[in-house]
Amino acid sequence: MANDATQSIHDPATAGQDQYLTFILAEEEYGVDILRVQEIKGWERPTPLPNTPDYIRGVINVRGMIVPIIDMRLRFGMEPMEYGPTTVVIMLRVINDDRERVMGVVVDAVSEVYSIGADDLQPAPDFSTRIGIDFVRGLATVDEKMILMLDIDTLLGPGLIASEDAIAEGAPA
Amino acid sequence: MSIDMAQFVDAFLEESFEGLERMETELLALDGGDPETLNTIFRCAHSIKGGAGTFGFGAISEFTHGVETLLDRMRNGEQEAAPETVNLLLRAVDILRAQLHAARDGGEADAAEVAEVRTLIEAHLDDAAPAAGVPNAPANGGSGGDTASDSSGGGGNGPRGWRIQFRPHADLMRTGNDPLRMFEVLEELGRLTVHCETDRLPDSAEAFDPEDCYLAWTLELEGDATRDQIEEVFEWVEDECDLVIDPLEAAPVAPDESSAPEPGADGATPARPETAAKGSGGSARGAESSSMRVNTGKIDALIDMVGELVITQSMLTDISEQLEEDPSQMEAQIERLRTGLAELERNTRELQESVMSIRMVPIAQVFNRFPRLVHDISAQLGKQIELTLKGEATEIDKTVMEHLGDPLVHLVRNAVDHGIELPEARAAAGKPETGQVTLEAFHRGGNVVIEIRDDGKGMDADRILAKARDAGIVGPNQQLDRHETLQLVFEPGLSTADQVSDLSGRGVGMDVVKKNIRGLGGNVELESEPGKGSRLTIRLPLTLSIMDGQLLKIGDETFVIPLIAIVESLQTLPESVKQAFGKLPLYRLRDEYIPIVDLAAMFGRAEPSPLPEQALLVVAEADDQRVALRVDDLLGQQQVVIKTLETNFRKVPGTAGATILGDGQVALILDVAGIARMAAGRDTRAA
Structure with missing residues (x-):
């Protein structure tokens, strides 16, 4: 699959287009830059971390690496879901300040891969809710469906991680 | 055919740093000029010079040349191993270290300092020259102008030139030496005239061995090359030829022979910007390095274990195949499977231990800097101190070791600076004039313990407590026992107060030391007895991972x-x-x-x-x-x-x-x- 993605990136027909992997959250569809998807795993129970927001489910072991797991429904303040055998975790490479982190996001299901040009993205309206829109790259329409394209570097960036850093400061080296 | 020299350069640098450390250690141990020790030091310098020349570090090779010459005279007994000479050589080691750092990291050594030490070394050589009868200026000094500026060590103008009689032994070529190349180098030093002497050629073709060298040469080199430079050219063939170098009879030739390319050892340090990369005895050496040397034995052990792992793996594969083929043998196979898994567990554990051990390095790598440090500080302060190192072979995680350097330097400096008294004071207190500082490392439990002991003046717990109460670190009614009181020196508020360091004799930066050691997952404790001395105990985990x-x-x-x-x-x-x-x-x-x-x-x-x-x-x-x-x-x-x-x-x-x-x-x-x-x-x- 990764190969297909790279090929079509260099395919003139799709030049200037980005490929997105989309996933479902409560029947809504969201997309992330496919080049940032490292792998897709089944749900496994993570080890909870102390004093973290509920959307940080904990950490799991991915081939010897400790990776935090974030529940997207909870992150967006949606109804929580029951985790089941079909629940998937998308491992994403998040890049901030030249530092790459791997984080897993829990979603209902993986949907499709779309090639979408930057011109086809419409700016997101002002949601004016407690959910910021700075992590929405834009809206795309495919087959009458609306897809929210997410900027994972912002969504899973320092804001999410550092929310408790005030405490971490006080922790010993 | 191009060889990637970069990899060799790294090896050269690493070896040179080791060589310098060796030189330093031996110089400090040099007692009255033991010839064996001098030989060792000389060899270190010689390798650095050779390598530096090969890899194009001209400045280093040039500088080392002076050092080497001085050492050569010392080992030949032409120059005394006086304390000031040793100190000069130690300074030279610092310079070389700075130059090597510069070569590695792309900086520049402090040109002014390089030049200063060079001059000192040359001056040293000049002092010794007349007495020792080393290459000297022509005694007659034909043309007046020359004699005045003569110096054999490499500065100013030499004689008009040199006559070199070079008679190689027959087997010179077999050792891979080529006279032609040497002449080419000589040519760069001045105007070279070559006369070939064919008197040794055999008469008959039968007697002629094409691999032998039958020729001899008399060369005249005009220009301001020094004898040292010429000797250097013939350095590798010294033992395989008869070499006579005489100054040319001064003849009224054009006095200015400056068209010759500027030779190396000419006193002029290459003009370079002074972005100093000084690496003296202190902390600069503690920098974390990304490569390390590993004992071959450890790697061999690792390979053996991987071999065993492969065997166990094939055994397990075999079991699974047999199970597929013949499920009826289930029970026997399960027994084999258990054995195999137990084996696998053992292999894995051993492999883990041995991989971890690769990160372990002897603590000597940190300890080695201390003889020099103590030597320098005690000389500065006019104290007599004997430093004893124990347990240098104790192994410790490389990362731990790299972060240990600075705290240890601080603690040893403190012991020397504030702990040990001046000889008079010691005598007055009825103690031997020479103070003892001991640095010892050993394993205890899962820890590495490092102790720094001195028999100096110790610390007065009452005064520390009084000071701490003044500073508000200890409440007026809070009771502390002696041990707790002493640990107060690690408190930030107390240790940075100047008065305390005057009073108690210790202090500045002890909080930082404690913080650093804490950062490594260890701890540090102080015990002290007024008049008797102090002991600092550092406990560190064997490894961080x-x-x-x-x-x-x-x-x-x-x-x-x-x-x-x-x-x-x-x-x-x-x-x-x-x-x-x-x-x-x-x-x-x-x-x-x-x-x-x-x-x-x-x-x-x-x-x-x-x-x-x-x-x-x-x-x-x-x-x-x-x-x-x-x-x-x-x-x-x-x-x-x-x-x-x-x-x-x-x-x-x-x-x-x-x-x-x-x-x-x-x-x-x-x-x-x-x-x-x-x-x-x-x-x-x-x-």
């Missing part, structure tokens, strides 16, 4: 607590559980009240629950604070590999990272000090 852990169950979660932090685990006695403010449970353990921590509640996993009648407590200690953790079950003890949460997330208060258990699950490692702080309410969020 593996530790012995106790697994415990709290709620549904498995946690790991460092074994070293556990004081004891116990079943509660109902009468020992006390309550403060109606909600803070304390446990009375002997004479001490220890706060009971409900981790599930503290970590926000459950509502606080009342302590059951019979609870299991693990009393743990860190940073001199004790907490009693309520646990549901004690599981096994095992070595765990510490993984940081920061790679993909961030530091999480109350945890010191995570580890992966046998079943692949992640378990958090508890940070006892952090938990104690959270329990004390300093991290309010936990409440």
Whole structure:
């Protein structure tokens, strides 16, 4: 699959287009830059971390690496879901300040891969809710469906991680 | 054919640094010019010079040349190994180190200092020259102008030139030396005239061996090359030829022969910008390096173990195939499978141990800098100090070692500077005039212990306590015993106060030392007796990435607590559980009240629950604070590999990272000090 993605990136027909992997959250569809998807795993129970927001489910072991797991429904303040055998975790490479982190996001299901040009993205309206829109790259329409394209570097960036850093400061080296 | 020289350059640099350390050690040990020691030092210098020349570090090779010449004279007994000469050579070692650092990191050595030491060395050579009868200026000094500026060491103008009689032995060529190349080098030094002498050629063709050298040459080199430069050209063939170098009879030739290319050892240090990269005896050497030398034995052991692992793997594969083919043999195969898995476990454990051991390096790499440091400081202060190193072979994790350098330098400097008294004072106190400083490393338990002992004036606990009370570090009514009082020197407020360092003789930066050592997961303690001396004890973990852990169950979660932090685990006695403010449970353990921590509640996993009648407590200690953790079950003890949460997330208060258990699950490692702080309410969020 990764190969297909790279090929079509260099395919003139799709030049200037980005490929997105989309996933479902409560029947809504969201997309992330496919080049940032490292792998897709089944749900496994993570080890909870102390004093973290509920959307940080904990950490799991991915081939010897400790990776935090974030529940997207909870992150967006949606109804929580029951985790089941079909629940998937998308491992994403998040890049901030030249530092790459791997984080897993829990979603209902993986949907499709779309090639979408930057011109086809419409700016997101002002949601004016407690959910910021700075992590929405834009809206795309495919087959009458609306897809929210997410900027994972912002969504899973320092804001999410550092929310408790005030405490971490006080922790010993 | 191009060879990638870069890899050799690295090896050269690494070896040169080692050579310098060797030189330094030997110079310090040089007592009255033991020829064997001098030989060793000379060889180090010689290798550096040779390598530097090969890799195009002209400045280094040039500088080393002077050092080498001086050493050569010393070992030939032409120059005395006087203390000032040794000190000069030590300075030269510093310069070389700075130059090598510059060569490695792309900086520049401090040109002014290089030039200064060069001049000093040359001056030293000049002093010795007449007495020793080393290459000298022509005695007659034909044309007046020349004699005045003559100097053999390489500065100013030499004689008009040199006559070189070069008669190679017959087998010169067999050793890969080529006279033609040497002449080419000579040609760069001045105007070269070559006369070939064919008198040795055999008469008949039968007697002629094409691999022998029958020719001899008389060369005249005009220009301002020095004898040293010429000797250098013939350095590699010294033993394979008859070489006579005479100054040319001065003849009224054009005095100015400056068209010759500027030769190297001409006194002029290449003009370079002065972005100094000084690497003297101090901390500059502590920099973390990304490569390391590993004992071949360790690598061989590793290869052996991987071999065994492969065998075990094929055995397991074989079992699975046999099971597929013939399921009826199930029971026998399962027995084999068990054996195989046990084998695998052993292999894995051994492999892990041996991989870890690769990171272990002898502590000598840190200790080695101290003889020099102590030598320099004691000379500065006019003290007599004997430094004893013990247990240099003790191995310690490379990362730990790299971070250990600066704190140790600080502590040893303190011992020398403030601990040991001046000879008169020592004599007056009835002690030997020479003070003793001992640096010792050894393994104890899972730790590396480093002790710094001195027999100096020691520290006065009463004065420290008084000072601490003044500074408000200790409350007016707070009682401290002697040991606790002494540990106050590590307190920031106290140690940075100048008066205290005058008073007690110690102090500045001790808080930083403690912080650094804490950062490595270790601790430091001071013991001292006024008039008798002091002892600093540093305890460090063997390695930063593996530790012995106790697994415990709290709620549904498995946690790991460092074994070293556990004081004891116990079943509660109902009468020992006390309550403060109606909600803070304390446990009375002997004479001490220890706060009971409900981790599930503290970590926000459950509502606080009342302590059951019979609870299991693990009393743990860190940073001199004790907490009693309520646990549901004690599981096994095992070595765990510490993984940081920061790679993909961030530091999480109350945890010191995570580890992966046998079943692949992640378990958090508890940070006892952090938990104690959270329990004390300093991290309010936990409440």
